[in-house]
Amino acid sequence: MEKVFVIKIGGNIIDDEVKLAAFLQEFAGIFGSSASTPHKPLGILVHGGGKLATRLAAELGIQQQLVDGRRITDAETLKIVTMVYAGYINKNMVAQLQSYNCNAIGLSGADGNIIQAHKRVHASIDYGFVGDVDSVDVSFIQSLLNRQLSVVLAPVTHDKQGQLLNTNADTIAQETAKALTGIYDVQLVYSFEKSGVLLDVADEASVIPVLNYTYYQQLKTPQPGSGEPKIFAGMIPKLDNAFAALNSGVQKVIIGKAEQLHQLINGTAGTTIVHE
């Protein structure tokens, strides 16, 4: 089966113009096809929002609502999310990729009905216009990849009833990766500001190169002295999702630094999450 890489790029890179340009240039070098080099691996880029949306909301005097640390998406916030994520960030990334000879296409979940979602249902919290993914149109993605296009997905979906929905970019990456299994050999890359999953959160050199489920369970166990797990608590949801993706047929999940995209893909940097 042909390989597809689904690459999530985190917010910190998006906020840094120089780092973002370097990342996109590297992405283009790996995935960008042209008439002379038509057989590069296939790439899907999923981006979050960075701080621009927060800044714009502040400038417009729109209050951010948080419930249990989760951002609530009211109508005004959704408007900003749509403008900034699906508009400004998505189109600028695509234009930059084009300049590096990577033929990219930027899409929201509404475009071609590529990702359909529903407004989140929760017993006690109304998250507002937040979407949980129902389906990903694999056949449409495949037709774009077949044209040697790199697909750039914004974290905005829709409910097929006319409502756009704010959707977590990690989730978009994971659901897209899962949907493509069976047709492609899918690898999911979470690129962010850290070098990988660290044994010691204060030490960037303590990257765990390969993490399997058994080892992960050990690292999650509270330690005798501190009562804390050995692994950084903030990584646990990401890793739980990574193992869920593997259970759904994704071949590999790789977590690491955005600046090392090439090495992440080659398995020479970051943490590779594997079944066993």
Place this chain on the structure above:
Amino acid sequence: MEKVFVIKIGGNIIDDEVKLAAFLQEFAGIFGSSASTPHKPLGILVHGGGKLATRLAAELGIQQQLVDGRRITDAETLKIVTMVYAGYINKNMVAQLQSYNCNAIGLSGADGNIIQAHKRVHASIDYGFVGDVDSVDVSFIQSLLNRQLSVVLAPVTHDKQGQLLNTNADTIAQETAKALTGIYDVQLVYSFEKSGVLLDVADEASVIPVLNYTYYQQLKTPQPGSGEPKIFAGMIPKLDNAFAALNSGVQKVIIGKAEQLHQLINGTAGTTIVHE
């Protein structure tokens, strides 16, 4: 040859939520394909910006610069244009069309390198980030239309050097229509708030049903009494463009009211511009 309609929708409709919804529902009824009705005519929708961009700029304290009545697109204005046109308006239109069972895809010119442009060169005025169209990728548009997708184009292009450019929506519609001739039987529809080309601008009932080049030259001639042409001066650039499109192989240009889309396409409303 198969028919394609390229439909430009004007700003006044975009600003009116109720009229816009009605227009999109009508568009979906004409062009929206589904498994049960796969053989509808092919449609491309080109939208302008409406007043939302101006309003957002005002809220953010960004001054609009005008030179000779032309809006200058500085970096801050381009940011707003990208957010509002390619983000908010484009994605909301697509989501609405999806809700009416019309599988639509919203694109800027950067997406799939669909419309490449260059920064406008002018002897005395620096228009800023305004783009004049160089090329339209017909083969990519064709592949989308072949998948029964309705293409929704935002008036934002790029220069293939990483720069997004603000581009007039009438021009996008015209250049797209021209590029598609030879492959399709192309009809170009300019839908706006008037019922068509009027003999008397104050009388909505004075629509000229068919306007050929000879008649147009007569209407453009300054009248003996007033020294004014019989036709409304504001229509002249639109009509010059319409005849240019016909000269480039577009079959028909139709100008009329957005609320009458069905009749415009059937030739029972609006003004049809023809060669002779």
